[in-house]
Amino acid sequence: MHPNLIGGEWRTGEPFLNINPSDLGDVIGEYARATVADCRDAIAAARGAGKAWGLTPPQARADLLYKVAAGIEAEAGKLADLLAREEGKTLREAAGEVLRAVQLFRFYAGEALRGPGERYDSSRPGIEIQVTREPVGVVGLITPWNFPIGIPTWKIAPALAWGNAVVLKPADLVPGCAWELARIIHEAGAPPGVFNLVMGRGSVVGAEIIDNPGVDAISFTGSVETGAKVLQGAAARGAKVQMEMGGKNPLVVLADADIDRAVQVALDGAYYGTGQRCTASSRLIVEDAIHDRFVAGLAEALAAQVVDDARKPGTTIGPVVDQRQYEQDLRYLDIGRGEAHLAWGGAPLERATRGFYLQPALFTEVRNDMTIAREEIFGPVAAVIRVKDYEEALAVANDTPFGLSAGICTTSLKHAQHFRRHAEAGMVMVNCPTAGVDYTAAFGGRKASSYGSREQGRYAVEFYTTVKTAYQAM
Numbered sequence: 254m255h256p257n258l259i260g261g262e263w264r265t266g267e268p269f270l271n272i273n274p275s276d277l278g279d280v281i282g283e284y285a286r287a288t289v290a291d292c293r294d295a296i297a298a299a300r301g302a303g304k305a306w307g308l309t310p311p312q313a314r315a316d317l318l319y320k321v322a323a324g325i326e327a328e329a330g331k332l333a334d335l336l337a338r339e340e341g342k343t344l345r346e347a348a349g350e351v352l353r354a355v356q357l358f359r360f361y362a363g364e365a366l367r368g369p370g371e372r373y374d375s376s377r378p379g380i381e382i383q384v385t386r387e388p389v390g391v392v393g394l395i396t397p398w399n400f401p402i403g404i405p406t407w408k409i410a411p412a413l414a415w416g417n418a419v420v421l422k423p424a425d426l427v428p429g430c431a432w433e434l435a436r437i438i439h440e441a442g443a444p445p446g447v448f449n450l451v452m453g454r455g456s457v458v459g460a461e462i463i464d465n466p467g468v469d470a471i472s473f474t475g476s477v478e479t480g481a482k483v484l485q486g487a488a489a490r491g492a493k494v495q496m497e498m499g500g501k502n503p504l505v506v507l508a509d510a511d512i513d514r515a516v517q518v519a520l521d522g523a524y525y526g527t528g529q530r531c532t533a534s535s536r537l538i539v540e541d542a543i544h545d546r547f548v549a550g551l552a553e554a555l556a557a558q559v560v561d562d563a564r565k566p567g568t569t570i571g572p573v574v575d576q577r578q579y580e581q582d583l584r585y586l587d588i589g590r591g592e593a594h595l596a597w598g599g600a601p602l603e604r605a606t607r608g609f610y611l612q613p614a615l616f617t618e619v620r621n622d623m624t625i626a627r628e629e630i631f632g633p634v635a636a637v638i639r640v641k642d643y644e645e646a647l648a649v650a651n652d653t654p655f656g657l658s659a660g661i662c663t664t665s666l667k668h669a670q671h672f673r674r675h676a677e678a679g680m681v682m683v684n685c686p687t688a689g690v691d692y693t694a695a696f697g698g699r700k701a702s703s704y705g706s707r708e709q710g711r712y713a714v715e716f717y718t719t720v721k722t723a724y725q726a727m
């Protein structure tokens with residue numbers, strides 16, 4: 254039984270199971286489901302410990318983060334295996350995500366030491382102004398299942414670095430990596446209450462984090478539907494909130510694109526991670542002159558993919574994460590067959606073990622007003638929309654309720670620059686996949702994709718600190 258971490262103590266509870274989507278007979282472990290009372294205790298512990306933590310010298314916070322980074326690095330192979338086993342992404346992808354967690358803890362250890370702030374003379378004589386950043390207090394972190402160590406880390410590391418106390422509620426589908434991360438943070442010597450883990454249902458534990466006045470700020474990543482509840486709850490009590498949600502990310506392929514590169518960019522962006530990435534390229538907007546060659550190239554690339562157990566060497570696309578997501582993907586495939594042309598794939602697959610295996614699917618003759626071009630599927634499914642020129646491509650790319658990531662494949666400097674300026678998205682990719690970002694740069698979107706300030710890089714300081722302006726007569 255993997256217990257919750259509350260005020261520095263491990264606390265058991267009613268168990269729930271963590272199941273391997275590559276092999277439904279493989280139970281990874283039992284995890285303690287936190288109750289509302291557990292969650293309240295965790296928040297109270299964080300409140301109790303937060304003040305002192307926020308006043309520790311930056312070196313103490315940096316030292317803890319460096320230790321956590323070293324702890325993750327020392328167990329990187331084991332953690333990558335666990336990640337692939339509980340989430341279903343390939344071992345290669347899982348290893349990359351674990352490495353990212355190490356890098357993030359190191360980056361924010363450095364940020365703790367750099368200490369943001371400024372001092373200047375007042376416009377009035379004899380007065381000095383100091384603008385400093387202080388911790389927000391207790392932050393509640395609610396995370397999704399698709400990056401089981403990456404997303405918790407890119408919230409926990411800046412939160413701790415800038416002196417906040419944390420209550421983490423990971424997605425119930427992937428408690429394993431979050432639990433190991435909690436253990437490593439605990440073993441690295443985080444003072445009791447500074448970091449708390451409460452595993453459990455969103456409607457119970459997540460809802461308590463949203464409503465409890467002891468939580469000063471909430472960082473949420475997940476679906477648009479849950480995001481709406483988070484925003485309502487936070488607004489009702491005036492809590493600071495930041496949200497990253499869905500996407501329907503366009504990848505424009507112009508006639509002058511390097512076709513091999515465009516196919517690789519589309520393959521990676523749309524299908525790796527089993528298409529279960531908020532930044533996945535689910536709309537491939539292709540100029541007429543290159544359309545048929547691009548579709549043929551992508552279909553050929555899909556035929557070469559190996560869909561199998563996430564931990565098997567040679568697998569390039571792992572299973573879908575669970576039954577519910579699998580059924581959602583199949584439902585959208587049915588809708589797509591009714592609306593457009595299924596050019597490749599889309600069949601459920603059987604493998605040596607029972608799991609949620611699905612052939613990647615490519616639809617063509619898609620119009621941007623069709624359901625499969627409007628709604629986030631969150632599976633290995635992409636829709637090709639044919640356009641006559643760049644202007645139409647840009648208009649189609651921007652015609653969506655979402656605005657997370659937008660990409661273009663072109664060798665034209667003019668179009669690349671124009672797209673960078675005019676794409677209505679938080680992140681723009683030129684000749685690289687819409688998914689796959691840098692931990693040192695701002696992460697986030699526009700429109701229905703995001704709310705509040707950016708995550709990652711130095712931009713995270715905006716959410717995890719609050720500004721104080723001090724005037725002092727000299």
Ligand code: NAD
Binds near residue numbers: 463
């Ligand atoms: P989800 O919204 O179902 O769950 C996200 C988290 O919210 C989970 O921890 C869940 O338990 C919790 N939750 C559920 N109901 C809640 C409630 N009523 N109150 C409080 N918390 C609640 O999302 P998911 O299925 O885990 O993840 C998939 C979604 O996440 C997709 O829509 C995807 O686009 C999005 N996502 C976005 C980003 C991004 O950065 N934009 C990154 C990854 C995933």
